[in-house]
Amino acid sequence: xxxxxxxxxxxxxxxxxxxxxxxxxxxxxxxxxxxxxxxxxxxxxxxxxxxxxxxxxxxxxxxxxxxxxxxxxxxxxxxxxxxxxxxxxxxxxxxxxxxxxxxxxxxxxxxxxxxxxxxxxxxxxxxxxxxx
Numbered sequence: 428x429x430x431x432x433x434x435x436x437x438x439x440x441x442x443x444x445x446x447x448x449x450x451x452x453x454x455x456x457x458x459x460x461x462x463x464x465x466x467x468x469x470x471x472x473x474x475x476x477x478x479x480x481x482x483x484x485x486x487x488x489x490x491x492x493x494x495x496x497x498x499x500x501x502x503x504x505x506x507x508x509x510x511x512x513x514x515x516x517x518x519x520x521x522x523x524x525x526x527x528x529x530x531x532x533x534x535x536x537x538x539x540x541x542x543x544x545x546x547x548x549x550x551x552x553x554x555x556x557x558x559x
Contacts, residue, residue, distance in 0.1 A: 481538075482534065485541045486537065488541050488544075488545070489537055492541075492544060494537065494540050494541055494544060495537075496533050496536045496537045496540060500536050500540075501529070501532060501533060504532065504536060505523070505532070
């Protein structure tokens with residue numbers, strides 16, 4: 428694996444992407460089409476940088492706008508995904524407890540909430556500058 432110049436955070440992000448394939452979450456498998464000879468390490472490195480930048484921006488917006496994810500949101504998502512995967516809530520919670528799966532889930536839910544907020548502002552015609 429290429430160690431990107433941005434440091435360990437990029438390498439961790441690439442590693443998370445490559446870590447799929449075990450347990451309940453292994454039922455989801457990202458695919459990569461490399462028929463055109465794409466340099467996957469460079470592509471993965473850039474994608475990791477983009478994900479990190481986006482997450483930092485979304486976290487800042489959440490902080491400024493008071494958007495938070497509570498335990499009820501986490502519990503609801505776990506219950507829905509457990510049903511989707513044909514697993515029990517306990518099995519999925521145990522799998523997420525390994526590593527930092529719960530933290531990643533919370534971050535994903537926060538990102539979804541912020542993106543939903545931004546879409547709503549855009550579709551309702553409200554001027555973001557006026558709300559600040």
